[in-house]
Amino acid sequence: MAILNKAQAEQLLKKVLAFSKADECEINLSGSEGGNIRYARNAVSTSGGISRSSLVVSSAYGKKLGVATINEFDDASLEKVVRRSEELAKLAPENPEFMSFLGPQQYKESATYVPATAAIDPKLRADAVATSLKIAKENKLTAAGFMENSAGFSAMMNSHGLFAYNTITSVDFNVTLRTEDGKGSGYASKSYNDVSKLNVDTLTKIAASKAAGSAAAKALEPGKYTVILEPAASVVLLENLFFAMDARQADEGRSFLSKPGGKTKLGEKLVDDKVTIYSDPQHPEMPTSTWSGDGRPQERMNWINKGVVENLYFSRYWANKKNAKPIPSPDGIIMEGTDASLEDLIKGTEKGILVTRLWYIRSVDPQTLLLTGLTRDGTFYIENGKIKHPVKNFRFNESPVIMLNNLDALGKPERCVSGESGLSALIPPMRIRDFTFSSLSDAV
Amino acid sequence: MKRRDFLYLSGLTAGAGLIGPAKLLAAEDLLQPADLALKKRLADIALNAATSKGASYVDVRIGRYLNQSINTREKRVDNIANTESYGMGIRVIANGSWGFASTDNMTPDSIAKTAALAVQIAKFNAPLLEEPLKLAPQKGYGQVSWKTPILQNAFDVPLKDKVDLLLQANDIALQSGVNFVNSSLFCINEQKYFASTEGSYIDQDIHRIWPTFTVTKIEAGSGKFQTRNALSSPMGMGYEYLIPDKKEEIDGIFKLYRNRYDILADMRLASAQVAEKIKARPVEPGKYDLILDPTNLFLTIHESVGHPTELDRVLGYEANYAGTSFLTLDKWKAGNFKFGSEIVHFKGDKTQKGSLGAVGYDDEGVQCGEWDIIKNGVLVNYQVTRDQAHMLGLNASQGCSYADNWKNFQFQRMPNVSLQPNKEGLKVADMIKNTEKGIYMFGRNSYSIDQQRYNFQFSGQLAFEIKNGQIAGLVKDAAYQANTQEFWNACSAIAGEQDYRLGGSFFDGKGQPGQVSAVSHGCSTTKFKGVSIINTGRNI
Secondary structure (H helix, E strand, C coil): CCCCCHHHHHHHHHHHHHCCCCCEEEEEEEEEEEEEEEEECCEEEEEEEEEEEEEEEEEEECCEEEEEEECCCCHHHHHHHHHHHHHHHHHCCCCCCCCCCCCCCCCCCCCCCCHHHHCCCHHHHHHHHHHHHHHHHHCCEEEEEEEEEEEEEEEEEECCCCEEEEEEEEEEEEEEEEECCCCCEEEEEEEECCHHHCCHHHHHHHHHHHHHHHCCCECCCCEEEEEEECHHHHHHHHHHHHHCCEHHHHHCCCCCCEEHHHEECCCCECCCCCCCEEECCCCCCCCCCCECCCCCECCCEEEEECCEECCCECCHHHHHHHCCCCCCCCCEEEECCCCCCHHHHHHCCCEEEEECCEEEEEEEECCCCEEEEEECCCEEEEECCEEEEEECCEEEEECHHHHHHCEEEECCCEEEECCCCCCEEEECCEEEEEEEEEEECCCC | CCCCCCCCCCCCCCCCCCCCCCEECCHHHHHCCCCHHHHHHHHHHHHHHHHHCCCCEEEEEEEEEEEEEEEEECCEEEEEEEEEEEEEEEEEEECCEEEEEEECCCCHHHHHHHHHHHHHHHHHHHHHCCCCCCCCCCCCCEEEEEECCCCCCCCCCCHHHHHHHHHHHHHHHHHCCCCEEEEEEEEEEEEEEEEECCCEEEEEEEEEEEEEEEEEEECCCCCCEEEEECCCCCECCCHHHHCCCHHHEEECCCEEECCCCCHHHHHHHHHHHHHHHHHCEECCCEEEEEEECHHHHHHHHHHHHHHHHEHHHHHCCCCCCCCCCCCCHHHHHHCCCECCCCCCCEEEECCCCCCCCCCCECCCCCECCEEEEEECCEECCCECCCCCHHHHCCCCCCCCEECCCCCCCCEECCCEEEECCECCCCCHHHHHHCCCEEEEEECCCCEEECCCCCEEEEECCEEEEEECCEEEEEEECEEEEEEHHHHHHCEEEECEHHHCEEEEEEEEEECCCCEEEEEEEEECCEEEEEEEEEECCCCC
């Protein structure tokens, strides 16, 4: 579907809403156009273009809700989808947790759409890959990588007068370079709304440098080490903490934030006081949508402030039950840091390990948030402020809660993207004491 | 239970992001397959349009992907979602390169434009190839069809019956004193139509089902909590999987299930076991003989055998995401690489009845079969698609191509990879009797493995200690860590066919953009000597 502008989306949604006979009706509309290219073994492998759209109609009678969807947009189809959702609502049992749809909301303008990103075509993607491959071949390395771009819109309207509209663009690039003998590997990744910020040349050179530098790794004994985590490594640990900050789970006693007797750690010191984590849809370095999918406005929100758990996110139902503010879960995380560079952190380290990427992160124990996973694509031993040599990869078993209590130093935040979930974040490099590596891996 | 035949919003309001929900529709619409003649006509438009733009090969997949998920907690239904995704993916070779484009706008004009875009992408990419693609020869089958051999279509079963079953199971848990219970049922129907310029028009109707639950128990004083998940498996079956059958039960240290599952009985057992887990003693770390039930071992097979024998990983096509493999071509060429002990025999297949991988033809029109991957402990083969077969000197694909949706490019995905049972019918009870110091594990839990598949760590839903041939109670916080090759070479006993069961993964992730696939792994209970067990308990 073509990307509808605000007026076109509003007109289409009004037309759908006019068919409604239910007590309440809410409609979500979205569409996108995008493309991708993939390469490996120093050659392009697969690529494609994807076009999709969706219209979702929710109708409610009292606390009974019905939902139906269609992706055809002629008048008969639009009326059909509304009638179908109404029929389903009439069949539904009452849901005691149903919340009446929201009334009109105020949203700030979001800065998530960049025309240059929307204009990316197959040629631009192929040219970017050609740039990356040239660097790989010049350095006698083997490249595998991926670039993907998308442009789309989302809109919603309901019978209480709520209307929301947003457009968003995104471009993702990530690349792995490996030495020809398979003994060295390096990685770089970025995700932006604005393609002008993406520098394929620089990213490929970073990956090339890590690949060449990580060959001939030496084995260190597993155990507790001071580590410096680059942002691409720490984001996959922090996001697990962040994804678990749901108020209901905590109140119900089945979260790392639960305490005996139905109490929670909300308002309590959880981690080192250097830790401040927040979200801000208007952040110039990482704009995200100013409204959530159910129409709630997304605002700047502190989650952990100077080590104290300041807010949890609530469903509308749970917030109502607990008489709390219904804070939605946000689209990106931001952690405060300092002006120190990664090099500064390395310089200040007597003995430690630089971790550039972590992989295959899984929860081991939700009560303690213990996670396991491995280092990957460049792990280095630091001695007396300098990188001495690459080391073999480790498996770790560590909780981000314990890790953030052992926080030693922070650097300057930078934009990164989770290799596990795709979540965007603005996170500083961090130095952690006593990080637990439990075994060695032969993987490169 | 009355009037539960409803449809509820399930994550549909994720409106602000770009990744929209699949199309939702009423249950009755799920039963109407698209007209075969119409599908052929639409496919021919794409084949002709792409050929006329210069494609030397074209295949078209028209997919209608129907999912129903029912999620409940305690005494109420959280949501029911019926989703549909319908559209067309067109893959071409032009100037020796792949090109692909997909659309959900199924007008002739849109299909022709999408075909032209696929050809244009191939032509842009061709200069970036080192050598042109080579496809293994494949004959056209003409107009053929295949259907999962189900006894009862899950989409035919009234919603009320499914909801009632889940809530009945929840009631059992609540009456047993658990604090929380969540239960879910997933039903999948892939209606796939494949057509290619080689003369195949293949219509397939594929069904899968997965009932599952989690019970949670919190210890009042300490606030410590434990969970126990269902020991069911996702299956390539209809609703019959949920109809208990004594003949499909296995009498182990408790009841286990083969091709039929008794959710009520498992819920009763789980509710008792989760209370025992709270009281269980922490595992003493160290080396143990490890006995793994198929409900746990299937996932270890998946990660440590299935993934490293994917040829695309071996060759480096997944180097940027899922990773590569330690099972490099030189090890295969040597013909004597000891992947495991003598008794370790793995077959790849896309044919096992009831399995998630079973189809008639893969997503590039290759009829599916069965082959050895590890024989007598030695690596003998991999998993390949048409454009990879020549790299192994094979003159045909093994039929391992799959795409999770019409909108995504099909590529090499794992077939069922299964451990062959002991031919003498070794009994699990004897395996336990012959174990002095062991851990006996059931159910999937935490799982993690490195990008070349050397180092892994797994835990289970239940871990029993074995002392001097006897079960000595549950332990908690146990996980096993091992190196893949050392682990499979420590494989000392495999139970007989009477214990053989399928486990499976419904959402195996791979590729960029990311795709999921569903795959089964069959095995019997298996023993491994001297495996490292760690204790994962911590305090925060």
